[in-house]
Amino acid sequence: MGDCCLEKAEDSRQEKLPVLECRQCQGLMKPIHRNVLIHQVTSPLNQSIPVETFFFCSEISCPVVYFSPSGFVVETSDMRYAVSEKSACEERTICYCYGITYSQVVNEIAKKGRSASKAFVIEQTQLKNCACDVRNPSGRCCLKEFPK
Numbered sequence: 001m002g003d004c005c006l007e008k009a010e011d012s013r014q015e016k017l018p019v020l021e022c023r024q025c026q027g028l029m030k031p032i033h034r035n036v037l038i039h040q041v042t043s044p045l046n047q048s049i050p051v052e053t054f055f056f057c058s059e060i061s062c063p064v065v066y067f068s069p070s071g072f073v074v075e076t077s078d079m080r081y082a083v084s085e086k087s088a089c090e091e092r093t094i095c096y097c098y099g100i101t102y103s104q105v106v107n108e109i110a111k112k113g114r115s116a117s118k119a120f121v122i123e124q125t126q127l128k129n130c131a132c133d134v135r136n137p138s139g140r141c142c143l144k145e146f147p148k
């Protein structure tokens with residue numbers, strides 16, 4: 001398997017990041033830094049992550065979390081923490097930087113019509129205090145995971 005499997009993201013005119021099909025669910029997934037795997041994968045598997053490009057599978061029903069073009073695969077059972085994108089549980093963590101759960105935000109909105117936790121995350125994001133690139137299994141900002 002080589003670069004023949006890499007395809008351009010069809011809807012990202014600006015970024016033009018390569019995407020790769022997850023062999024398990026056939027979804028087209030975005031790349032993720034290898035550094036995230038070292039922080040998120042259980043020991044000792046995290047000590048033998050090959051040096052190559054990795055992709056994050058965001059499909060909720062797929063057991064694959066990370067995969068590489070050569071076929072290296074990390075599944076949910078290989079992860080140190082539950083992956084927000086892989087769960088519909090109300091108690092799931094959605095913000096890994098500050099430990100905020102989905103239900104916490106839902107309750108805040110129900111009681112006050114707004115989420116103080118979300119406002120806090122937005123503020124910290126603007127202050128560049130977040131550590132999503134190592135703390136979040138997706139390697140990305142968590143704000144898209146917050147309930148509306």
Ligand SMILES: [Zn+2]
Binds near residue numbers: 023024026058064
């Ligand atoms: Zn998948």
